[in-house]
Amino acid sequence: xxxxxxxxxxxxxxxxxNLDEVKDALFQGKSGVILSSERKAFGYRSGLxxxxxxxxxxxxxxxxxxxxxSEQSKYAYVATKEAFQNxxxxxxxxxxxxxxxxxxxxxxxxxxxxxxxxxREKKDTTLVGSGSIFQSMNCTVTMNLSxxxxxxxxxxxxxxxCASGSHSIGMAYFLIxxxxxxxxxxxxxxxxxxxxxxxFDGLGAFSIREDEPTKxxxxxxxxxxxxxxxxxxxxxxxxxxxxAVKRGAPILAEVVGYGFSSNGEHISNPNKDGQIRSLNxxxxxxxxxxxxxxxxxxxxxxxxxxxxxxAQALGEVFAGLNTPISSTKSMTGHECWMAGASEVxxxxxxxQNDFIAPNINFENPDEASEKLNIIAKTxxxxxxxxxxxxxxxxxxxSTLIVKRV
Numbered sequence: 180x181x182x183x184x185x186x187x188x189x190x191x192x193x194x195x196x197n198l199d200e201v202k203d204a205l206f207q208g209k210s211g212v213i214l215s216s217e218r219k220a221f222g223y224r225s226g227l228x229x230x231x232x233x234x235x236x237x238x239x240x241x242x243x244x245x246x247x248x249s250e251q252s253k254y255a256y257v258a259t260k261e262a263f264q265n266x267x268x269x270x271x272x273x274x275x276x277x278x279x280x281x282x283x284x285x286x287x288x289x290x291x292x293x294x295x296x297x298x299r300e301k302k303d304t305t306l307v308g309s310g311s312i313f314q315s316m317n318c319t320v321t322m323n324l325s326x327x328x329x330x331x332x333x334x335x336x337x338x339x340x341c342a343s344g345s346h347s348i349g350m351a352y353f354l355i356x357x358x359x360x361x362x363x364x365x366x367x368x369x370x371x372x373x374x375x376x377x378x379f380d381g382l383g384a385f386s387i388r389e390d391e392p393t394k395x396x397x398x399x400x401x402x403x404x405x406x407x408x409x410x411x412x413x414x415x416x417x418x419x420x421x422x423a424v425k426r427g428a429p430i431l432a433e434v435v436g437y438g439f440s441s442n443g444e445h446i447s448n449p450n451k452d453g454q455i456r457s458l459n460x461x462x463x464x465x466x467x468x469x470x471x472x473x474x475x476x477x478x479x480x481x482x483x484x485x486x487x488x489x490a491q492a493l494g495e496v497f498a499g500l501n502t503p504i505s506s507t508k509s510m511t512g513h514e515c516w517m518a519g520a521s522e523v524x525x526x527x528x529x530x531q532n533d534f535i536a537p538n539i540n541f542e543n544p545d546e547a548s549e550k551l552n553i554i555a556k557t558x559x560x561x562x563x564x565x566x567x568x569x570x571x572x573x574x575x576x577s578t579l580i581v582k583r584v
Contacts, residue, residue: 180356180357181355181356181357181358181419181420181421182356182419182420182421182433183351183352183355183356183417183418183419183420183433183434184417184418184419184420184423184430184431184432184433184434184584185415185416185417185418185430185431185432185433185434185527185581186265186266186267186268186362186416186417186418186423186428186429186430186431187261187262187263187264187265187266187267187268187414187415187416187428187429187431188261188262188265188413188414188415188416188431188524188527189257189258189259189260189261189262189263189264189265189413189414189415190258190261190411190412190413190414190521190524191231191234191254191255191257191258191261191411191412191413192211192229192231192409192411192412192413192511192514192517192521193211193212193229193230193231193409193410193411193511193512194209194211194510194511196231196232196234196257197261198261198265198524198528201524201525201528202528202532204510205507205510205525205528205529205534205536206532206534206536206557207557208510208536208537208539208556208557209510210392210393210394210396210509210510210511210539211229211230211231211409211510211511211512212227212228212229212230212392212393212395212396212407212409212510212511212512213227213228213229213230213392214226214227214389214392215227215228215230217373218373221373221377222377223376223377223380223385224380224381224383224385224387225380225385225386225387225389225405225407226389227385227386227387227388227389227392227395227407227408227512228371228376228407228408228409228512229371229407229408229409229410229411229511229512229514230371230409231254231371231409231410231411233250233253233254234253234254234256234257236248236253236256236257240256240327244323244326244327246308246309246310247310247313247314247322247323248310248313248314248319248323249287249289249290249313249314249315249319249320249323249370250289250370250371250372251284251287251319251320251368251369251370251410251412251516252314252319252320252323252324252368254368254369254410254411254412255282255320255323255324255366255368255412255414256323256324256327257412258366258368258411258412258413258414259324259328259364259366259412259414261414262364262366262414262415262416263328263364263416265416265429266416266418266428266429267426267427267428267429268362268416268426268428270328270329272426273328273329273330273331274329276331276361276362277331277332277360277361277362278328278330278331278332278361278362278363278364279330279332279333279334279351279354279360279362279363279364280321280324280325280330280332280333280334280363280364280365281321281333281335281336281337281347281350281351281354281363281364281365282320282321282324282336282337282347282364282365282366282367282368283336283337283338283339283343283344283345283346283347283365283366283367283368283516283517283519283520284317284318284319284320284321284336284337284338284343284367284368284369284516285317285338285339285340285343285515285516286317286370286375286516287314287315287316287317287319287370288370288372288374288375289314289370289372289374289375290311290314290315290319291315292374293311294307294311294315317336317338318335318336320336320368320412321334321335321336324364328364330364332360332362332363333354333359333360333363337350339571339573339575339577340515340516340571340572340573340575341478341480341513341515341516341518341519341569341570341571341572342519342569342570342571342575342576342577343367343515343516343517343519343571344366344367344413344516344517344518344519344520344521344523344569345367345518345519345520345522345523345567345569345577345578345579346439346519346569346575346577347365347366347367347519347520348365348366348415348417348434348437348519348520348523348579349437349439349577349579350365351363351365351417352417352434352437353437355417355418355419358419361418361419361421361422362416362417362418362419362422363416363417363418364414364415364416365414365415365417365520366412366413366414366415366517366520367412367413367514367516367517367518367519367520367521368410368411368412368413368516368517369409369410369411369412369514369515369516369517369518370410371408371409371410371411375408375410376408379408380408382447383405384405384406384482385405385406385407385408386403386404386405386406386407386481387404387405388404394539394540395407395481395540396481396508396509396510396511396512396513396539396540397481397509397540397541397542398477398479398480398481398486398506398508398509398538398540398541399477399479399486399490399506399538399541399544399545399548399551399553400481400540400541400542400543400544400545400548401543401544401545401548402542402543403481403482403483403486404481404483405481405482406480406481406482406508406512406513407481407508407512407513408512408513408515409511409512409513409514409515410514410515410517411514411517411521412517413514413517413520413521413523413524414520415520415523415524417434420433430584431527431531431584432527432530432581432582432583432584433581433582433583433584434579434580434581434582435464435465435466435467435564435580435581435582436461436462436463436464436465436467436566436578436579436580437460437461437464437577437578437579437580438456438457438458438459438460438461438462438463438464438576438577438578438579439457439460439575439576439577439578440453440454440456440457440460440576441453441573441574441575441576442574442576443574444574445574446572446573446574447572448484449484449485449488449489449570449574450488450574451488451491451492451495453574453576454488454489454492454568454570454576455492455495455496456576457568457576457577457578458492458493458496458566458568458578459496460578461566461578461579461580462496462580464580465564465580465582467564467580469496469497469500469502470500471563471564472497472500472502472564472565472566472580473502473503473560473561473562473563473564473565474502474503474504474505474526474529474530474535474560474562474564474565474566475493475497475502475503475504475505475565475566475567475568476505476506476507476522476523476525476526476565476566476567476568477489477493477504477505477506477538477568478506478508478518478568478569478570479506479508479538480506480508480513481506481508481509481513485570486547486548487545487547487548489568489570490545490547490548490550490551491547493551494547494550494551501552502552503535503552503554503558503560504538504551504552504553504554505535505536505537505538505553505554506538507521507522507525507526507536509537509538509539509540509541510536510539518569519567519569519577519579522567522569523567523579523581526562526565526567526581527565527581529562529565530562530563530565530581530583533559533560533561533562534557534558534559534560535554535557535558535560535562536554536557537554537555537556537557537558538553538554538555539555541553541555542555562583563582563583564580564581564582564583565580565581566578566579566580566581567579567580567581
């Protein structure tokens with residue numbers, strides 16, 4: 180059984196376009212949520228969103244490469260470039276070794292809509308363009324990154340709703356632990372364009388606290404009224420400890436536990452029992468007791484039902500321990516397919532810099548959250564083990580535990 184370490188990370192989110200910017204935003208408790216007049220004009224019930232600019236890659240990639248890239252592929256490219264640099268893994272190394280890719284992505288709405296609009300208007304499929312198919316498939320990120328970086332290892336997309344990014348790390352962990360791969364690029368990406376969240380908005384799941392955008396995402400708070408959609412990309416380089424030491428790579432942390440489960444019930448409503456099974460599996464695999472966890476980055480999205488169930492699950496598994504908990508979604512909104520990966524990076528930045536980022540906008544606990552130690556303001560603290568939860572539609576649950584090295 181191989182030890183699995185993190186040797187590189189990269190991030191492109193509404194908190195910042197690189198690790199330094201994101202670290203500062205986390206420490207300051209700075210929100211990346213805005214009110215988009217464009218969304219309101221388009222017909223959205225809620226105009227709130229976490230905002231990221233689409234990167235201009237004209238000076239970095241050829242026109243042919245860019246033609247195949249979806250919005251989220253561009254975010255993922257920027258995050259991955261930073262992760263490889265961070266891991267000191269250059270193209271020469273990648274060309275001569277089997278580096279794999281497992282990336283979380285669960286939609287590519289814009290490319291599909293644009294293609295259908297062209298066909299409907301022109302009555303000619305040939306006018307869609309040769310790059311459209313590669314932009315529109317769910318595996319758009321893995322297809323593009325694997326060819327741009329010439330990756331030769333495992334190559335597929337993890338599609339598991341809002342747990343996609345977390346499961347991608349978990350699956351990479353398993354492959355490396357079992358000796359099937361030495362290094363895997365994993366992570367999650369999420370598009371934020373107008374058409375990507377329309378049906379989600381139609382469910383009434385988004386906050387309509389539009390008068391104060393930065394205060395709208397309120398995980399665990401009694402007055403929460405819904406989540407805020409967000410996006411970007413987060414990339415991690417997972418590697419066997421042996422491989423990392425052999426090439427003199429920086430070892431940022433070690434992945435020691437991965438738990439997963441399915442609720443097996445309602446397609447959109449969570450349940451406590453499935454989450455508890457995921458939490459306990461991760462702790463068992465990490466071979467540690469709950470009291471060893473120094474910080475929990477909760478899934479909590481700022482929805483009434485979801486936050487309540489997670490608070491109950493955490494309250495049972497960590498009963499009497501007063502474990503510090505925060506949801507970075509209070510600052511980022513819900514980054515959906517990327518969230519499980521980005522939140523591991525956010526937590527890693529806290530571990531590296533000895534602080535816990537705040538659960539901003541937490542002012543009044545409800546019956547479930549009042550039993551938890553929710554960190555509402557930035558707290559200086561050493562973190563030796565952190566746990567990150569990710570849950571998604573269909574009842575998919577994922578829990579990761581990461582250890583300081």
